[in-house]
Amino acid sequence: MSQENKNSVQTTGHVWDDDLQELTNPLPRWWIWGFYITFTFAVVYWLFYPAWPIGGSYTKGVPGFNSVTYTATTVDGKQVKKTTHWNMRSQFMVDMNELTALQKKYFDKVASMSYEDVSKDAELMQFVNSAGKTLFSDNCAPCHQAGGQGKIGFSPNLTDDNWMYGGTYDQIHTTIEGGRRGYMPPFSQVLNDEQITQLANYVLSLSSEPHDPVAAKAGDALFHGEGAACYYCHGPDGKGKIQLGSANLTDKIWLWANIPADKTQEDKVNDIKNVIYNGLAKGVMPNWNVRLKPEQIKLLTVYVHDSLGGGK
Ligand code: HEC
Ligand code: HEC
Incomplete structure (x- = not known):
């Protein structure tokens, strides 16, 4: 070329x-x-496949070729099988069905195993952690806060190893299932201001907070005597009773009297006096057996015990 x-x-x-x-x-x-x-x-x-819009509808593709079958729940709670041509919604439903089936498999496993065995199963614990986190944020976090750390004056911390109602799997399970309602009567009618001040000083002495030793000694007698009979609920050693959820008064953990935040000695005494004067009835942990399924409660028990920490 x-x-x-x-x-x-x-x-x-x-x-x-x-x-x-x-x-x-x-x-x-x-x-x-x-x-x-x-x-x-x-x-x-x-x-x-579904493709072209025509008026208010669209071409649906060859029937039978692209059909998708899934289970849906009707408004009145019935499970029905539905078959439609392929579309994003039906594909989403298929994916959801698969996810629900997988979740059910894991929930069934949790339900059938002992707490100890669930705790040892690393794969299952991954599920417990993710499902537990969701259940906890949806149901428990409004009161116990997102991380379960609680709030003084409102709800107890679930991440420490201090348990008003006991920290074993069974005790935590009983708490979640049936709820708890700590009750301490008001003493405003029973004791005078001086006696209540003495008791407050004794309570402070139990956890080695600064206190007036003379008042505390008189408070000790009242605490263990029949006049105030605090020992009846808090125990002779002041450590509380898990059947009653009566606070352990000898540790530095406070739920209602905010001693750590009080700046002056007077504030500390007054905070405790307030509790003794008015009693306590606002500690209400709802019962979840009406709102959650048994397997969800069991899973949450493991989550609170193992993952939030501090379980016994
Ligand atoms: C309406 C607020 C509220 C909600 C919601 C709530 N709790 Fe509680 N919870 C409390 C209060 C208040 C107490 C303490 C009860 C008392 O003082 O007698 C408590 C106590 C507990 C205890 C016992 C702590 C201890 O020291 O023994 C556990 C465990 C617990 N809650 C777990 C849960 C879980 C899990 C959920 C979610 C399913 C949940 N709570 C939802 C308010 C709540
Ligand atoms: C009928 C049982 C009962 C008696 C009697 C009783 N308490 Fe209590 N007390 C409780 C319970 C239960 C709680 C925890 C309430 C809760 O968390 O919902 C509590 C909580 C407290 C707290 C709050 C602790 C905190 O963490 O903030 C103090 C302080 C206290 N009691 C002191 C006393 C003193 C002092 C007496 C005697 C005058 C007394 N209690 C008598 C049941 C009792």
Whole structure:
């Protein structure tokens, strides 16, 4: 081939500015094939799958070819099987059904195993942690806070190893299932202000907080005597009773009297006096047996015990 032939290409014959020509090179073969293949694919796809809008509806594709079957729950709670042509919603329902089946498998496993065995099963614990976190944020976090750390004056901390109602699996389970309602009677009618001040000083002495030793000694006698009879609920050692959820008064953990936040000695005494004067009835932990399924309560028990920490 001569040099001239190689350079000669077909043109449309249009020429601008003396030498600017419009070429008519054929399209590359790969491009042509690509075009035919995508074109064919599109036509086949339009026929088989939902594609073109027509008025308020759309073409549904070849019936039976792209059908999707899933289980749906009706408004009145019945489970029904539905078959429709493929669409995003039905595919979503299929995915949800699969997820629910997988979740059910794990929940059944938790329900059938002992707490100790669940705790030792690393794969199952991953599920407990993620499902437990969701259940906890939905139901418990409004009171116990997102991380379970609780709030003084409102709800107890679930992340420490201090338990008013006991920290074993069974005790935590009983708490969640049936709820708890700590009750301490008001003493405003029974004791005078001086006696209540003495008792407050004794309570402070139990956890080695600064206190008036003379008042505390008189408070000790009242605490263990029949006049105030605090020992009846808090125990002779002041450590509380888990059957009653009566606070352990000998540790530095406070739920109602906010001693750590009090700046002056007077504030500390007054905080405790308030509790003794008015009693306590606001510690209400709801019962969850009416709102959660047994397997959800069991899973939450493991979550609180193992994952929030501090379980016994
Ligand atoms: C309406 C607020 C509220 C909600 C919601 C709530 N709790 Fe409680 N919970 C409390 C209070 C208040 C107490 C302390 C009861 C008392 O003082 O007698 C408590 C106590 C507990 C205890 C016992 C702590 C101890 O020291 O023995 C556990 C365990 C517990 N809750 C777990 C849960 C779980 C799990 C959930 C979610 C399913 C939950 N709570 C939802 C308010 C709540
Ligand atoms: C009928 C049983 C009962 C008697 C009697 C009783 N308490 Fe209590 N007390 C409780 C319970 C239960 C709680 C915890 C309430 C809760 O958490 O919902 C509590 C809580 C307290 C607290 C709050 C601790 C905190 O963490 O903030 C103090 C202080 C206290 N009691 C002191 C006393 C003193 C002093 C007496 C005697 C005058 C007394 N109690 C008598 C049942 C009792």
